[in-house]
Amino acid sequence: MWVWVMVIYGANLRVLQVAAVARRPEVQVVLDAANTKPRIMNRGxxxxxxxxxxxxxxxxxxxxxxxxxxxxxxxxxxxxxxxxSLHAQTTRAAMVVRTNMLMQ
Incomplete structure (x- = not known):
């Protein structure tokens, strides 16, 4: 089984990327560590x-x-x-969109 890793940066998230995350559990989303992760992780x-x-x-x-x-x-x-609970696809799509927004 293959795993597709998608890095999100807080900008330029496309509808096709959200659909891929929603429909395919093997897509793993990671945060762009260089710019955004420290800002998110260091907040209270x-x-x-x-x-x-x-x-x-x-x-x-x-x-x-x-x-x-x-x-x-x-x-x-x-x-x-x-x-x-919400359907898994709906949950995954909402989470990636919300995470991307919070990274902005």
Missing amino acids: DIYGVTTGFKATSQCGTQQGVEFQLELIRFLNAGVIGKAN
Whole structure:
């Protein structure tokens, strides 16, 4: 089995690349370490990732995974419950687009 590694830089992400990531689990996404990874990894709180939004943005957490799950449930207003989840392709596409945006 082959593995395709796609480096994202925070710019120039194409629709075909997002589709490849979404449809093929063997595509591995890595961050451009030279420019963007240090900026992302060295931050404390990241708005909307480890904090809430607007009035709750001053509240941070060290429980990032649990916070993100609850935030997704909240923003979807119950569309995604604890037993349900998004399709893997939708999740992979959303994650690569969001990561690329955060790297900008």
